[in-house]
Amino acid sequence: MKMRMKLYFIIATLLISTIPLASSSSEEQIIIDLDRGMISTAPVISGDIFLVKSIGWLSALDLESGKEVWAVEHQTQHFFETSPPLVIGEKVVTGWTDGVISAYDLENGSEIWSLETEMKGYGITGSLLLEGDTILVPTDHGVLSLYHSNGSIDWNASTEETTFYRSSPLRFGNDVLLGGEDGRVFVINESGNNYWLEPPSSIPNPSIRGKIVSIGQRLLIPIQSGSEGGLVEVYENQSIIHPISGSLAILSERDGFIIMASTEKTVLFDCISWCVEVQELTNEPVSGETQFLENEIILPVNSAEGKWLLFRPSCQAENCTWKLAETITPKHPQYLTANLVKTDNAIIMVNDAGWVEVIIKHQLEEIIEEEEDYFFQIPWWFLLISGALFILLGVNSNGSMEYGIALGSSLIFMALILNIQSIDNALTPTQKSQEKTLDESIPSQWMGTQIVLFELNHQIPDEFTNMNTWINVDGTILNQEEGVGLIYVGGMKDHQNARLLTIEATEIAGLDYSEHQEFMGYRVDQIANAIDGEDGLWLLYWEDGVLARLSVDANSIGNDAIIIWRFE
Amino acid sequence: MNNADLASNMLGPHPSPVGQATLWLIHFVLLCTMMALLWSSVKKPFGRQMGLFIAYGATAIGGRILMEGAPNIQPVTILMLLAGAHLGSRHGVALAVLVTLVSNIFLGSGWWTIWQASGWAMVAVTGALASNWLITDGRLNMWRVASLGLAWGFLFDWWVSMYIFHGGADLMTYFQYLVNGISFDLLHAAGNITFAFWLVPVLNKFPEINVAKLSTSKPALTTA
Numbered sequence: 001m002k003m004r005m006k007l008y009f010i011i012a013t014l015l016i017s018t019i020p021l022a023s024s025s026s027e028e029q030i031i032i033d034l035d036r037g038m039i040s041t042a043p044v045i046s047g048d049i050f051l052v053k054s055i056g057w058l059s060a061l062d063l064e065s066g067k068e069v070w071a072v073e074h075q076t077q078h079f080f081e082t083s084p085p086l087v088i089g090e091k092v093v094t095g096w097t098d099g100v101i102s103a104y105d106l107e108n109g110s111e112i113w114s115l116e117t118e119m120k121g122y123g124i125t126g127s128l129l130l131e132g133d134t135i136l137v138p139t140d141h142g143v144l145s146l147y148h149s150n151g152s153i154d155w156n157a158s159t160e161e162t163t164f165y166r167s168s169p170l171r172f173g174n175d176v177l178l179g180g181e182d183g184r185v186f187v188i189n190e191s192g193n194n195y196w197l198e199p200p201s202s203i204p205n206p207s208i209r210g211k212i213v214s215i216g217q218r219l220l221i222p223i224q225s226g227s228e229g230g231l232v233e234v235y236e237n238q239s240i241i242h243p244i245s246g247s248l249a250i251l252s253e254r255d256g257f258i259i260m261a262s263t264e265k266t267v268l269f270d271c272i273s274w275c276v277e278v279q280e281l282t283n284e285p286v287s288g289e290t291q292f293l294e295n296e297i298i299l300p301v302n303s304a305e306g307k308w309l310l311f312r313p314s315c316q317a318e319n320c321t322w323k324l325a326e327t328i329t330p331k332h333p334q335y336l337t338a339n340l341v342k343t344d345n346a347i348i349m350v351n352d353a354g355w356v357e358v359i360i361k362h363q364l365e366e367i368i369e370e371e372e373d374y375f376f377q378i379p380w381w382f383l384l385i386s387g388a389l390f391i392l393l394g395v396n397s398n399g400s401m402e403y404g405i406a407l408g409s410s411l412i413f414m415a416l417i418l419n420i421q422s423i424d425n426a427l428t429p430t431q432k433s434q435e436k437t438l439d440e441s442i443p444s445q446w447m448g449t450q451i452v453l454f455e456l457n458h459q460i461p462d463e464f465t466n467m468n469t470w471i472n473v474d475g476t477i478l479n480q481e482e483g484v485g486l487i488y489v490g491g492m493k494d495h496q497n498a499r500l501l502t503i504e505a506t507e508i509a510g511l512d513y514s515e516h517q518e519f520m521g522y523r524v525d526q527i528a529n530a531i532d533g534e535d536g537l538w539l540l541y542w543e544d545g546v547l548a549r550l551s552v553d554a555n556s557i558g559n560d561a562i563i564i565w566r567f568e
Numbered sequence: 569m570n571n572a573d574l575a576s577n578m579l580g581p582h583p584s585p586v587g588q589a590t591l592w593l594i595h596f597v598l599l600c601t602m603m604a605l606l607w608s609s610v611k612k613p614f615g616r617q618m619g620l621f622i623a624y625g626a627t628a629i630g631g632r633i634l635m636e637g638a639p640n641i642q643p644v645t646i647l648m649l650l651a652g653a654h655l656g657s658r659h660g661v662a663l664a665v666l667v668t669l670v671s672n673i674f675l676g677s678g679w680w681t682i683w684q685a686s687g688w689a690m691v692a693v694t695g696a697l698a699s700n701w702l703i704t705d706g707r708l709n710m711w712r713v714a715s716l717g718l719a720w721g722f723l724f725d726w727w728v729s730m731y732i733f734h735g736g737a738d739l740m741t742y743f744q745y746l747v748n749g750i751s752f753d754l755l756h757a758a759g760n761i762t763f764a765f766w767l768v769p770v771l772n773k774f775p776e777i778n779v780a781k782l783s784t785s786k787p788a789l790t791t792a
Contacts (some may be wrong), residue, residue, distance in 0.1 A: 405710070406765035413762045416755065420639065423751050517676035554639055 288337025652695025721757025
């Protein structure tokens, strides 16, 4: 009886100890079909939630799960809402296209205050500007300064001359500048006086539909006018037009550099002194919100496939140019004008279809650390101890405990199998090669997916020669830049081993693939033009940075596995 | 680690692919060997001996196919050892060839089939030769079976690894190949021990089958 009780105890303990084995990695991607109409402005992150403004709705969603925390409905007559929410402490303030400006509690969405402003056009469509205790609100025909604590009016100034659309206030000394629908720049102050700067006469039918930027005393004004518009630079009585045709996006500025985008081209200007065009970034149709970060420029491409282009600086010696580093496309393509939001560990995308997509981004270093720690998470020691105990119980025993030895050895065997990779490392430490991290070269949208990198020593088809190519699971080329012929294939999921993943990757990239089966499993004979063993070069592969010396189907792989094939 | 080091550290050169005719020839020769060994010693085809033969064969083939996904873990080696001890060397070798041929229909065949069949045949012969040591007083000695399983876990893999010589590998490459696979040899050996610990107590429930058999062709002489 005592023996049986011991047996039950050991089995129960063993079962409990295996619970950590069942824990798996967290979800990497959250997709939300918000279905609350077009989203025209970038989400705003505040703590554990992010705010999404769509037509008639302000929704707060949980950053980790994507679940709705709260939502407020504010229906208007227009089919767009472009004024971004502004988070101030524990509340969020936003203006609507019916001229109403409201503040809501960030925690539960309850309305703190609301104010209806006079509306002559599209209501509030520009960005709010926080100035200490007050906020400057661009109405469709003037500026309102409000105390954000209670919504009371500090001052209110307007003009009868024009209306404003998506124009955001620029503080310029004691004045506030707003660009008008007629192309004039209105200078408004709290005394109610206002005057304006006329647009250059050479620009027919001018219109300003975005923010004005100042660098020192120079003003940079985006004036839209069919094929004659552009970035107008004004200093004292001089003005220069830097022509950019098409419908203009909202310009961005950083450290004296300006991004001026349009539906026809996007140009980077160096405006530290008088503006000089530095580089044309793209000729894809960019409209809406551009973003100029310290080491990244993000442009929303407003086309049917709706995507964001991410440019990063590429420097040789002291010469830097911005290169397209990444293209991010939501799962549900649609026209888009809102920018995406990037944090250290998340990317949030929205588009005109009311689609919200969150990618939780795990850094590769974290993934590798997790895998290294995995050895210690597995209760291998418990399996060993339990196994040894069972064997001891089984020795010289009769009856059911005769199988104690078998059970004990099975537990020890299980511990061995679970840790075969670590044991293999320990037995042959000099033959492992910790691969360099690929974090920089992996597009953000591929985080949490299965990726294959082919480094085939130039044994690749002509179309990949001297170029590094990033190919998405759907076959689209996300990026191609000058390089040594690396081929990245990513966005794949649910492949159980490196063999199946490699086969799909070669099919996507259009590379030849052949294999044969051996005693230990499948061995790869050829990838593209690289033939295993030819000229003393071999097809080697790495699983998550570790040189794999087994057959290609020997190990199971995770949903975020990175397989690197090299021919060397 | 430079490229040359990496190349020398991989699993080793691959044997040249086997043509259909060669594959057919390999199978034919192995099949003939198996049949000659089997039928030359069978006196009662459906007797206890054949029952054991079928039981071992079915378990080994099924076990090997079912354990396909596990890295170098399968019950064939320990079953061949026990089959050799119970059935003798001829039936043991025949069984080894049969199991290899049939299971490789599902798992893939090539030059390695010969090395596997011969490897498991040697395991069976070991079982037959050591049957008096493995079986005492009508009982299999679990620890002795396990120790032979441990040894053959490594020896069998090293034997089968010799198929890389078909691909032109030299001796140095062969040794590097063995070193690279040592952890998987360890798994094979540990698997054999575990299978031995499970199987032997079960087989010891049937003392009538635990009769040492050195050879099926020469039944033990009885004295009056």
